[in-house]
Amino acid sequence: xxxxxxNLSFAYGTKTIITNLSLSLxxxxxxxxxxxxxxxxxxFIKCLLGFNQVKSGMIFFDKVDITEFKSWTKFGYxxxxxxxxxxxxxxxxxxLLQISSLKKTxxxxxxxxxxxMGIFDIINQNINSLSGGQLQxxxxxxxxxxxxxVLILDEPTASIDKQNKExxxxxxxxxxxxxxxxxxITHTDDIERLNYTHLLSMYGDLxxxxxxxxxxxxxxxx
Amino acid sequence: xxxxxxxxxxxxxxxxxxxxAGVMLGVLAPLLGSFVVVRRLSFIADTLGHFSLVGIxxxxxxxxxxxxxxxxxxxxxxxxxxxxxxxxxxxxxxSYTNFQEISMVIVISLGAALSAIFFxxxxxxxxxxxxLFGSILTVTDYYIYIILITALIVxxxxxFFGKQILAVSFDESSAKxxxxxxxxFQIVFIVMLSIVVSxxxxxxxxxxxxxxxxIPVAAGMKLGWSYKSTLIISIIFSECSVFFGLxxxxxxxxxxxxxxxxxxxxxxxxxxxxQRIILKKRIAKMDKIQ
Numbered sequence: 368x369x370x371x372x373x374n375l376s377f378a379y380g381t382k383t384i385i386t387n388l389s390l391s392l393x394x395x396x397x398x399x400x401x402x403x404x405x406x407x408x409x410x411f412i413k414c415l416l417g418f419n420q421v422k423s424g425m426i427f428f429d430k431v432d433i434t435e436f437k438s439w440t441k442f443g444y445x446x447x448x449x450x451x452x453x454x455x456x457x458x459x460x461x462x463l464l465q466i467s468s469l470k471k472t473x474x475x476x477x478x479x480x481x482x483x484m485g486i487f488d489i490i491n492q493n494i495n496s497l498s499g500g501q502l503q504x505x506x507x508x509x510x511x512x513x514x515x516x517v518l519i520l521d522e523p524t525a526s527i528d529k530q531n532k533e534x535x536x537x538x539x540x541x542x543x544x545x546x547x548x549x550x551x552i553t554h555t556d557d558i559e560r561l562n563y564t565h566l567l568s569m570y571g572d573l574x575x576x577x578x579x580x581x582x583x584x585x586x587x588x589x
Numbered sequence: 590x591x592x593x594x595x596x597x598x599x600x601x602x603x604x605x606x607x608x609x610a611g612v613m614l615g616v617l618a619p620l621l622g623s624f625v626v627v628r629r630l631s632f633i634a635d636t637l638g639h640f641s642l643v644g645i646x647x648x649x650x651x652x653x654x655x656x657x658x659x660x661x662x663x664x665x666x667x668x669x670x671x672x673x674x675x676x677x678x679x680x681x682x683x684s685y686t687n688f689q690e691i692s693m694v695i696v697i698s699l700g701a702a703l704s705a706i707f708f709x710x711x712x713x714x715x716x717x718x719x720x721l722f723g724s725i726l727t728v729t730d731y732y733i734y735i736i737l738i739t740a741l742i743v744x745x746x747x748x749f750f751g752k753q754i755l756a757v758s759f760d761e762s763s764a765k766x767x768x769x770x771x772x773x774f775q776i777v778f779i780v781m782l783s784i785v786v787s788x789x790x791x792x793x794x795x796x797x798x799x800x801x802x803x804i805p806v807a808a809g810m811k812l813g814w815s816y817k818s819t820l821i822i823s824i825i826f827s828e829c830s831v832f833f834g835l836x837x838x839x840x841x842x843x844x845x846x847x848x849x850x851x852x853x854x855x856x857x858x859x860x861x862x863x864q865r866i867i868l869k870k871r872i873a874k875m876d877k878i879q
Contacts, residue, residue: 417765418762439766456816493815
Protein backbone atom coordinates (compact mmCIF):
# COMPACT_ATOMS: atom_id res chain seq x y z
CA UNK A 368 0.00 0.00 0.00
CA UNK A 369 1.21 3.46 -0.90
CA UNK A 370 1.02 5.98 1.93
CA UNK A 371 1.25 9.70 1.17
CA UNK A 372 1.22 12.38 3.84
CA UNK A 373 1.03 15.99 2.67
CA ASN A 374 1.62 18.82 5.13
CA LEU A 375 -0.05 17.01 8.02
CA SER A 376 -0.86 19.32 10.91
CA PHE A 377 -2.69 18.37 14.08
CA ALA A 378 -3.57 20.13 17.32
CA TYR A 379 -5.40 19.12 20.50
CA GLY A 380 -7.48 22.25 21.05
CA THR A 381 -5.00 25.12 20.84
CA LYS A 382 -1.95 22.91 21.46
CA THR A 383 -0.24 22.16 18.15
CA ILE A 384 1.44 18.74 18.15
CA ILE A 385 2.33 18.23 14.49
CA THR A 386 2.86 20.80 11.80
CA ASN A 387 3.54 20.45 8.06
CA LEU A 388 4.73 16.86 8.19
CA SER A 389 5.14 15.24 4.76
CA LEU A 390 6.32 11.79 3.76
CA SER A 391 5.69 9.02 1.25
CA LEU A 392 5.99 5.27 1.67
CA UNK A 393 5.67 2.50 -0.88
CA UNK A 394 4.54 -1.08 -0.36
CA UNK A 395 7.11 -3.02 1.60
CA UNK A 396 8.86 0.00 3.12
CA UNK A 397 9.92 -0.07 6.76
CA UNK A 398 9.47 3.24 8.56
CA UNK A 399 10.86 3.89 12.01
CA UNK A 400 9.30 6.83 13.84
CA UNK A 401 11.75 7.99 16.46
CA UNK A 402 11.30 10.60 19.16
CA UNK A 403 11.31 11.20 22.89
CA UNK A 404 8.17 10.86 25.01
CA UNK A 405 5.77 13.69 24.22
CA UNK A 406 7.33 14.43 20.83
CA UNK A 407 4.08 13.61 19.01
CA UNK A 408 4.81 10.06 17.81
CA UNK A 409 1.62 8.56 19.15
CA UNK A 410 -0.39 11.53 17.90
CA PHE A 411 1.09 10.93 14.45
CA ILE A 412 0.07 7.26 14.59
CA LYS A 413 -3.42 8.17 15.76
CA CYS A 414 -3.72 10.47 12.74
CA LEU A 415 -2.46 7.72 10.44
CA LEU A 416 -4.96 5.23 11.86
CA GLY A 417 -7.88 7.62 11.69
CA PHE A 418 -8.32 7.83 15.49
CA ASN A 419 -7.48 11.53 15.31
CA GLN A 420 -9.58 13.21 12.66
CA VAL A 421 -7.47 15.11 10.18
CA LYS A 422 -8.54 17.45 7.39
CA SER A 423 -8.98 16.00 3.94
CA GLY A 424 -5.99 16.31 1.63
CA MET A 425 -3.46 15.43 4.34
CA ILE A 426 -3.24 11.62 4.31
CA PHE A 427 -3.78 9.25 1.36
CA PHE A 428 -3.74 5.45 1.20
CA ASP A 429 -3.34 4.21 -2.37
CA LYS A 430 -4.46 7.69 -3.49
CA VAL A 431 -7.68 7.46 -1.43
CA ASP A 432 -8.13 10.35 1.03
CA ILE A 433 -8.20 9.12 4.65
CA THR A 434 -11.59 10.81 5.16
CA GLU A 435 -12.99 8.52 2.44
CA PHE A 436 -10.90 5.46 3.29
CA LYS A 437 -12.80 2.31 4.31
CA SER A 438 -10.39 -0.63 3.87
CA TRP A 439 -9.03 -0.61 7.43
CA THR A 440 -8.65 -4.40 7.38
CA LYS A 441 -5.48 -3.76 5.36
CA PHE A 442 -3.93 -2.48 8.60
CA GLY A 443 -2.66 -4.44 11.57
CA TYR A 444 -2.09 -2.44 14.75
CA UNK A 445 -0.37 -3.21 18.04
CA UNK A 446 -1.01 -0.37 20.48
CA UNK A 447 1.35 0.93 23.13
CA UNK A 448 1.21 -1.43 26.15
CA UNK A 449 -1.99 -2.78 24.54
CA UNK A 450 -3.68 -0.09 26.63
CA UNK A 451 -6.78 0.15 24.49
CA UNK A 452 -7.64 -3.39 25.51
CA UNK A 453 -10.09 -3.99 28.36
CA UNK A 454 -8.06 -6.18 30.68
CA UNK A 455 -8.86 -8.12 33.80
CA UNK A 456 -11.92 -9.89 32.50
CA UNK A 457 -10.92 -13.54 31.99
CA UNK A 458 -10.18 -14.30 28.33
CA UNK A 459 -7.92 -16.99 26.93
CA UNK A 460 -5.39 -16.41 24.16
CA UNK A 461 -7.47 -18.72 21.96
CA UNK A 462 -10.65 -16.75 22.62
CA LEU A 463 -8.89 -13.46 21.90
CA LEU A 464 -7.63 -14.74 18.56
CA GLN A 465 -11.00 -16.25 17.74
CA ILE A 466 -12.85 -12.94 18.16
CA SER A 467 -10.08 -11.18 16.24
CA SER A 468 -10.25 -13.29 13.10
CA LEU A 469 -13.50 -12.27 11.56
CA LYS A 470 -12.57 -12.90 7.99
CA LYS A 471 -12.33 -16.58 7.27
CA THR A 472 -8.74 -16.86 8.39
CA UNK A 473 -7.09 -20.02 7.16
CA UNK A 474 -6.69 -22.30 10.19
CA UNK A 475 -3.26 -23.48 9.10
CA UNK A 476 -2.09 -19.85 8.74
CA UNK A 477 -3.24 -19.25 12.30
CA UNK A 478 -1.49 -22.32 13.66
CA UNK A 479 1.71 -21.48 11.78
CA UNK A 480 1.67 -17.97 13.25
CA UNK A 481 1.17 -19.32 16.76
CA UNK A 482 3.95 -21.86 16.33
CA UNK A 483 6.32 -19.30 14.85
CA MET A 484 5.70 -16.80 17.62
CA GLY A 485 6.16 -19.48 20.28
CA ILE A 486 2.72 -19.10 21.83
CA PHE A 487 1.16 -22.36 20.72
CA ASP A 488 1.45 -23.78 24.25
CA ILE A 489 -0.31 -20.87 25.95
CA ILE A 490 -3.40 -20.91 23.75
CA ASN A 491 -5.63 -21.93 26.70
CA GLN A 492 -4.09 -19.53 29.19
CA ASN A 493 -5.87 -16.49 30.54
CA ILE A 494 -4.29 -13.39 28.96
CA ASN A 495 -4.16 -11.76 32.39
CA SER A 496 -1.63 -14.36 33.52
CA LEU A 497 0.85 -13.72 30.68
CA SER A 498 4.17 -11.91 30.90
CA GLY A 499 4.77 -8.69 28.94
CA GLY A 500 6.75 -10.56 26.28
CA GLN A 501 4.11 -13.27 25.82
CA LEU A 502 1.37 -10.69 25.68
CA GLN A 503 3.23 -8.79 22.99
CA UNK A 504 3.58 -11.91 20.84
CA UNK A 505 -0.13 -12.59 21.24
CA UNK A 506 -1.00 -9.08 20.10
CA UNK A 507 1.36 -9.30 17.13
CA UNK A 508 -0.33 -12.56 16.10
CA UNK A 509 -3.67 -10.84 16.50
CA UNK A 510 -2.57 -7.95 14.28
CA UNK A 511 -1.27 -10.42 11.68
CA UNK A 512 -4.29 -12.74 11.64
CA UNK A 513 -6.09 -11.06 8.78
CA UNK A 514 -2.99 -10.72 6.57
CA UNK A 515 -2.56 -6.93 6.76
CA UNK A 516 -0.60 -5.00 4.14
CA VAL A 517 0.60 -2.50 6.74
CA LEU A 518 1.63 -3.35 10.30
CA ILE A 519 1.82 -0.49 12.80
CA LEU A 520 3.61 -1.10 16.10
CA ASP A 521 3.51 1.60 18.79
CA GLU A 522 6.43 1.51 21.30
CA PRO A 523 6.50 -2.27 21.19
CA THR A 524 9.65 -2.86 23.23
CA ALA A 525 8.82 -0.53 26.12
CA SER A 526 7.84 -3.20 28.64
CA ILE A 527 9.73 -6.32 27.64
CA ASP A 528 13.13 -7.79 28.52
CA LYS A 529 16.19 -7.86 26.27
CA GLN A 530 15.65 -11.41 25.03
CA ASN A 531 12.08 -10.70 23.99
CA LYS A 532 13.22 -7.44 22.41
CA GLU A 533 15.66 -9.31 20.16
CA UNK A 534 12.97 -11.84 19.25
CA UNK A 535 10.60 -9.00 18.46
CA UNK A 536 13.03 -7.16 16.17
CA UNK A 537 13.82 -10.41 14.33
CA UNK A 538 10.11 -11.07 13.86
CA UNK A 539 9.52 -7.58 12.48
CA UNK A 540 12.42 -8.08 10.10
CA UNK A 541 10.91 -11.37 8.88
CA UNK A 542 7.53 -9.74 8.33
CA UNK A 543 9.24 -6.95 6.42
CA UNK A 544 10.96 -9.56 4.23
CA UNK A 545 7.50 -10.96 3.44
CA UNK A 546 6.64 -7.62 1.85
CA UNK A 547 4.55 -6.14 4.66
CA UNK A 548 4.90 -2.38 5.13
CA UNK A 549 6.11 -1.74 8.67
CA UNK A 550 5.65 1.40 10.75
CA UNK A 551 7.51 1.06 14.04
CA ILE A 552 7.37 3.74 16.72
CA THR A 553 10.14 3.91 19.28
CA HIS A 554 11.46 6.35 21.88
CA THR A 555 14.93 4.82 21.98
CA ASP A 556 17.89 5.93 19.88
CA ASP A 557 19.06 2.35 19.56
CA ILE A 558 17.76 1.87 16.03
CA GLU A 559 20.94 1.06 14.12
CA ARG A 560 20.33 -2.69 14.34
CA LEU A 561 16.96 -2.23 12.63
CA ASN A 562 16.86 -2.79 8.91
CA TYR A 563 14.51 0.12 8.25
CA THR A 564 14.20 1.83 4.88
CA HIS A 565 12.89 5.19 6.14
CA LEU A 566 13.28 7.17 9.33
CA LEU A 567 11.03 9.89 10.69
CA SER A 568 12.57 11.75 13.62
CA MET A 569 10.34 13.90 15.80
CA TYR A 570 12.18 16.31 18.07
CA GLY A 571 9.37 17.49 20.33
CA ASP A 572 9.62 21.15 19.28
CA LEU A 573 7.42 20.63 16.18
CA UNK A 574 10.51 19.99 14.04
CA UNK A 575 10.79 16.72 12.18
CA UNK A 576 13.13 15.12 9.68
CA UNK A 577 12.24 12.38 7.24
CA UNK A 578 14.96 10.44 5.49
CA UNK A 579 15.42 7.44 3.31
CA UNK A 580 18.08 5.41 5.04
CA UNK A 581 21.00 7.79 4.98
CA UNK A 582 19.48 10.38 2.63
CA UNK A 583 17.49 13.31 4.04
CA UNK A 584 14.33 14.03 2.06
CA UNK A 585 12.56 16.72 4.03
CA UNK A 586 12.67 18.32 7.43
CA UNK A 587 13.66 21.25 9.56
CA UNK A 588 10.16 22.66 9.65
CA UNK A 589 9.39 25.82 11.69
CA UNK B 590 -40.64 -25.68 54.70
CA UNK B 591 -38.42 -26.22 51.67
CA UNK B 592 -40.60 -29.12 50.52
CA UNK B 593 -43.77 -27.04 50.69
CA UNK B 594 -41.97 -24.39 48.64
CA UNK B 595 -41.09 -26.99 45.98
CA UNK B 596 -44.67 -28.31 45.95
CA UNK B 597 -46.10 -24.79 45.64
CA UNK B 598 -43.57 -23.96 42.97
CA UNK B 599 -45.18 -26.45 40.63
CA UNK B 600 -48.74 -26.29 41.91
CA UNK B 601 -49.30 -22.57 42.29
CA UNK B 602 -49.48 -20.88 38.91
CA UNK B 603 -48.00 -17.58 40.10
CA UNK B 604 -45.01 -19.43 41.54
CA UNK B 605 -44.44 -21.36 38.34
CA UNK B 606 -44.64 -18.13 36.31
CA UNK B 607 -42.11 -16.52 38.66
CA UNK B 608 -39.80 -19.49 38.25
CA UNK B 609 -40.02 -19.48 34.44
CA ALA B 610 -39.45 -15.71 34.31
CA GLY B 611 -36.60 -16.01 36.80
CA VAL B 612 -34.85 -18.82 34.93
CA MET B 613 -34.93 -16.85 31.65
CA LEU B 614 -33.82 -13.60 33.29
CA GLY B 615 -31.18 -15.58 35.15
CA VAL B 616 -29.52 -16.23 31.79
CA LEU B 617 -30.19 -12.87 30.14
CA ALA B 618 -28.99 -10.66 33.01
CA PRO B 619 -25.44 -12.06 33.41
CA LEU B 620 -25.07 -12.56 29.65
CA LEU B 621 -25.59 -8.85 28.99
CA GLY B 622 -23.91 -8.07 32.32
CA SER B 623 -20.67 -9.67 31.16
CA PHE B 624 -20.40 -7.22 28.25
CA VAL B 625 -21.26 -4.33 30.53
CA VAL B 626 -18.49 -5.35 32.96
CA VAL B 627 -15.91 -5.84 30.17
CA ARG B 628 -16.65 -2.30 28.98
CA ARG B 629 -16.37 -0.85 32.49
CA LEU B 630 -19.96 0.37 32.23
CA SER B 631 -21.39 -1.32 35.33
CA PHE B 632 -23.68 1.64 36.05
CA ILE B 633 -25.25 1.68 32.62
CA ALA B 634 -28.07 -0.70 33.58
CA ASP B 635 -29.12 1.56 36.46
CA THR B 636 -29.09 4.53 34.12
CA LEU B 637 -31.18 2.81 31.49
CA GLY B 638 -33.52 1.56 34.22
CA HIS B 639 -34.18 5.14 35.33
CA PHE B 640 -35.01 6.12 31.75
CA SER B 641 -37.23 3.10 31.36
CA LEU B 642 -39.03 4.29 34.47
CA VAL B 643 -39.73 7.57 32.64
CA GLY B 644 -41.53 5.58 29.95
CA ILE B 645 -43.56 3.74 32.56
CA UNK B 646 -44.51 6.95 34.37
CA UNK B 647 -45.46 8.66 31.08
CA UNK B 648 -47.56 5.61 30.23
CA UNK B 649 -49.34 5.78 33.60
CA UNK B 650 -49.84 9.52 33.16
CA UNK B 651 -51.38 9.07 29.68
CA UNK B 652 -53.68 6.32 30.86
CA UNK B 653 -54.76 8.55 33.78
CA UNK B 654 -55.87 11.04 31.11
CA UNK B 655 -57.90 8.30 29.50
CA UNK B 656 -55.46 7.83 26.60
CA UNK B 657 -54.95 4.09 26.57
CA UNK B 658 -54.26 2.51 23.17
CA UNK B 659 -51.07 0.56 23.87
CA UNK B 660 -50.20 2.72 26.85
CA UNK B 661 -52.08 0.33 29.12
CA UNK B 662 -48.95 -1.82 28.98
CA UNK B 663 -46.34 0.48 30.55
CA UNK B 664 -43.56 -1.89 29.48
CA UNK B 665 -43.80 -0.78 25.83
CA UNK B 666 -43.10 2.86 26.57
CA UNK B 667 -40.56 1.70 29.16
CA UNK B 668 -38.62 -0.11 26.42
CA UNK B 669 -38.87 2.87 24.03
CA UNK B 670 -37.65 5.35 26.64
CA UNK B 671 -34.87 3.02 27.71
CA UNK B 672 -33.64 2.92 24.10
CA UNK B 673 -33.80 6.74 23.98
CA UNK B 674 -31.80 6.82 27.25
CA UNK B 675 -29.24 4.42 25.77
CA UNK B 676 -28.81 6.54 22.67
CA UNK B 677 -28.46 9.66 24.84
CA UNK B 678 -25.67 7.97 26.85
CA UNK B 679 -23.91 7.08 23.58
CA UNK B 680 -24.30 10.68 22.39
CA UNK B 681 -22.92 12.21 25.61
CA UNK B 682 -20.19 9.53 25.80
CA UNK B 683 -18.79 10.82 22.53
CA SER B 684 -18.65 14.41 23.70
CA TYR B 685 -16.98 13.48 27.02
CA THR B 686 -14.58 10.81 25.74
CA ASN B 687 -12.26 11.01 28.75
CA PHE B 688 -15.04 11.28 31.33
CA GLN B 689 -17.53 8.75 30.05
CA GLU B 690 -19.26 8.30 33.41
CA ILE B 691 -20.50 11.91 33.14
CA SER B 692 -22.85 10.78 30.36
CA MET B 693 -24.50 8.35 32.77
CA VAL B 694 -24.90 10.93 35.51
CA ILE B 695 -26.65 13.28 33.07
CA VAL B 696 -29.03 10.59 31.81
CA ILE B 697 -29.74 9.07 35.26
CA SER B 698 -30.55 12.52 36.70
CA LEU B 699 -32.84 13.38 33.81
CA GLY B 700 -34.50 9.96 34.14
CA ALA B 701 -35.08 10.30 37.89
CA ALA B 702 -36.44 13.84 37.54
CA LEU B 703 -38.83 13.06 34.68
CA SER B 704 -40.09 9.86 36.37
CA ALA B 705 -40.85 11.75 39.59
CA ILE B 706 -42.75 14.41 37.62
CA PHE B 707 -44.87 11.98 35.59
CA PHE B 708 -45.57 9.62 38.51
CA UNK B 709 -46.80 12.59 40.48
CA UNK B 710 -48.93 13.84 37.53
CA UNK B 711 -50.40 10.39 37.04
CA UNK B 712 -51.35 10.29 40.75
CA UNK B 713 -50.21 6.67 40.86
CA UNK B 714 -47.22 7.06 43.14
CA UNK B 715 -48.47 3.97 44.99
CA UNK B 716 -47.24 1.75 42.16
CA UNK B 717 -43.79 3.31 42.39
CA UNK B 718 -42.70 0.83 45.08
CA UNK B 719 -43.18 -2.12 42.71
CA UNK B 720 -41.19 -0.43 39.97
CA LEU B 721 -38.39 0.51 42.35
CA PHE B 722 -37.97 -2.92 43.92
CA GLY B 723 -39.74 -5.23 41.46
CA SER B 724 -41.90 -8.23 42.07
CA ILE B 725 -41.27 -11.40 40.17
CA LEU B 726 -44.07 -13.19 42.06
CA THR B 727 -46.76 -11.06 40.40
CA VAL B 728 -45.67 -11.46 36.78
CA THR B 729 -48.32 -12.31 34.19
CA ASP B 730 -48.38 -14.71 31.23
CA TYR B 731 -48.02 -11.70 28.95
CA TYR B 732 -44.77 -10.77 30.70
CA ILE B 733 -43.45 -14.32 30.23
CA TYR B 734 -44.07 -13.98 26.48
CA ILE B 735 -42.23 -10.66 26.43
CA ILE B 736 -39.21 -12.23 28.15
CA LEU B 737 -39.33 -15.14 25.71
CA ILE B 738 -39.36 -12.80 22.69
CA THR B 739 -36.52 -10.75 24.23
CA ALA B 740 -34.50 -13.91 24.86
CA LEU B 741 -35.04 -14.99 21.24
CA ILE B 742 -33.92 -11.60 19.88
CA VAL B 743 -30.83 -11.63 22.11
CA UNK B 744 -30.03 -15.23 21.13
CA UNK B 745 -30.31 -14.42 17.41
CA UNK B 746 -28.13 -11.33 17.79
CA UNK B 747 -25.50 -13.38 19.58
CA UNK B 748 -25.61 -16.22 17.07
CA PHE B 749 -25.03 -13.82 14.17
CA PHE B 750 -23.01 -11.01 15.74
CA GLY B 751 -21.60 -12.41 19.01
CA LYS B 752 -18.00 -12.26 17.80
CA GLN B 753 -18.32 -8.68 16.63
CA ILE B 754 -20.00 -7.53 19.85
CA LEU B 755 -17.26 -9.23 21.90
CA ALA B 756 -14.50 -7.74 19.73
CA VAL B 757 -15.93 -4.22 20.12
CA SER B 758 -16.42 -4.74 23.86
CA PHE B 759 -12.86 -5.87 24.52
CA ASP B 760 -11.12 -3.44 22.19
CA GLU B 761 -13.20 -0.73 20.60
CA SER B 762 -10.31 0.98 18.83
CA SER B 763 -8.92 -2.14 17.15
CA ALA B 764 -12.32 -3.40 16.03
CA LYS B 765 -12.26 -1.32 12.88
CA UNK B 766 -9.19 -3.24 11.68
CA UNK B 767 -11.37 -6.34 11.71
CA UNK B 768 -13.79 -4.71 9.30
CA UNK B 769 -16.38 -4.04 12.01
CA UNK B 770 -18.67 -1.02 11.78
CA UNK B 771 -18.00 0.01 15.39
CA UNK B 772 -20.73 2.67 15.57
CA UNK B 773 -23.37 0.27 14.29
CA PHE B 774 -22.42 -2.38 16.85
CA GLN B 775 -22.38 0.13 19.69
CA ILE B 776 -25.94 1.04 18.79
CA VAL B 777 -27.05 -2.59 18.37
CA PHE B 778 -25.58 -3.36 21.79
CA ILE B 779 -27.13 -0.37 23.52
CA VAL B 780 -30.58 -1.11 22.01
CA MET B 781 -30.33 -4.75 23.07
CA LEU B 782 -29.27 -3.73 26.58
CA SER B 783 -32.09 -1.18 26.82
CA ILE B 784 -34.68 -3.83 25.98
CA VAL B 785 -33.29 -6.33 28.50
CA VAL B 786 -33.10 -3.68 31.24
CA SER B 787 -36.74 -2.67 30.67
CA UNK B 788 -37.84 -6.29 30.82
CA UNK B 789 -35.79 -6.86 33.98
CA UNK B 790 -37.30 -3.76 35.59
CA UNK B 791 -40.66 -5.39 36.19
CA UNK B 792 -39.21 -8.26 38.21
CA UNK B 793 -36.01 -6.80 39.69
CA UNK B 794 -37.05 -3.15 40.04
CA UNK B 795 -35.08 -0.16 38.88
CA UNK B 796 -32.85 -0.15 41.96
CA UNK B 797 -31.84 -3.79 41.67
CA UNK B 798 -31.36 -4.28 37.91
CA UNK B 799 -27.63 -3.60 38.01
CA UNK B 800 -27.19 -6.06 40.83
CA UNK B 801 -28.81 -8.87 38.84
CA UNK B 802 -26.62 -8.10 35.85
CA UNK B 803 -23.29 -7.36 37.48
CA ILE B 804 -22.96 -9.27 40.78
CA PRO B 805 -23.13 -12.83 39.34
CA VAL B 806 -20.49 -11.75 36.81
CA ALA B 807 -18.33 -10.25 39.57
CA ALA B 808 -18.45 -13.64 41.35
CA GLY B 809 -17.90 -15.55 38.08
CA MET B 810 -14.79 -13.48 37.32
CA LYS B 811 -13.18 -14.70 40.52
CA LEU B 812 -13.44 -18.34 39.43
CA GLY B 813 -13.42 -18.20 35.61
CA TRP B 814 -10.27 -18.78 33.57
CA SER B 815 -11.79 -17.86 30.19
CA TYR B 816 -14.66 -15.75 28.92
CA LYS B 817 -16.77 -18.83 28.30
CA SER B 818 -16.14 -20.39 31.72
CA THR B 819 -16.76 -17.05 33.46
CA LEU B 820 -20.07 -16.65 31.65
CA ILE B 821 -21.21 -20.20 32.47
CA ILE B 822 -20.27 -19.81 36.16
CA SER B 823 -22.05 -16.42 36.28
CA ILE B 824 -25.21 -17.94 34.81
CA ILE B 825 -25.10 -20.82 37.33
CA PHE B 826 -24.73 -18.31 40.20
CA SER B 827 -27.51 -16.20 38.75
CA GLU B 828 -29.87 -19.19 38.49
CA CYS B 829 -29.02 -20.27 42.05
CA SER B 830 -29.83 -16.79 43.30
CA VAL B 831 -33.17 -16.79 41.45
CA PHE B 832 -34.16 -20.17 42.89
CA PHE B 833 -33.04 -19.55 46.47
CA GLY B 834 -34.20 -15.94 46.27
CA LEU B 835 -37.71 -17.13 45.40
CA UNK B 836 -37.56 -19.57 48.28
CA UNK B 837 -36.46 -16.82 50.67
CA UNK B 838 -39.17 -14.45 49.40
CA UNK B 839 -41.80 -17.17 49.74
CA UNK B 840 -40.68 -18.28 53.19
CA UNK B 841 -40.06 -14.90 54.80
CA UNK B 842 -42.66 -12.98 52.78
CA UNK B 843 -40.13 -10.38 51.65
CA UNK B 844 -39.77 -8.66 48.21
CA UNK B 845 -38.49 -11.19 45.67
CA UNK B 846 -36.07 -8.81 43.88
CA UNK B 847 -34.40 -7.94 47.17
CA UNK B 848 -34.19 -11.63 48.14
CA UNK B 849 -32.58 -12.57 44.80
CA UNK B 850 -30.02 -9.79 45.06
CA UNK B 851 -29.24 -10.70 48.68
CA UNK B 852 -28.48 -14.29 47.63
CA UNK B 853 -26.29 -12.89 44.83
CA UNK B 854 -24.30 -10.90 47.38
CA UNK B 855 -23.97 -13.93 49.68
CA UNK B 856 -22.62 -16.02 46.74
CA UNK B 857 -20.13 -13.27 45.91
CA UNK B 858 -18.92 -13.09 49.53
CA UNK B 859 -18.57 -16.87 49.83
CA UNK B 860 -16.62 -17.03 46.54
CA UNK B 861 -14.36 -14.16 47.64
CA UNK B 862 -13.65 -15.82 51.01
CA UNK B 863 -12.97 -19.25 49.45
CA GLN B 864 -10.68 -17.65 46.87
CA ARG B 865 -8.76 -15.87 49.61
CA ILE B 866 -8.32 -19.08 51.63
CA ILE B 867 -7.08 -20.97 48.55
CA LEU B 868 -4.67 -18.14 47.69
CA LYS B 869 -3.27 -18.06 51.24
CA LYS B 870 -2.78 -21.84 51.21
CA ARG B 871 -0.97 -21.60 47.88
CA ILE B 872 1.34 -18.87 49.15
CA ALA B 873 2.07 -20.91 52.32
CA LYS B 874 2.84 -23.97 50.16
CA MET B 875 5.21 -21.97 47.96
CA ASP B 876 6.96 -20.54 51.03
CA LYS B 877 7.44 -24.09 52.32
CA ILE B 878 9.00 -25.21 49.03
CA GLN B 879 11.38 -22.26 49.04
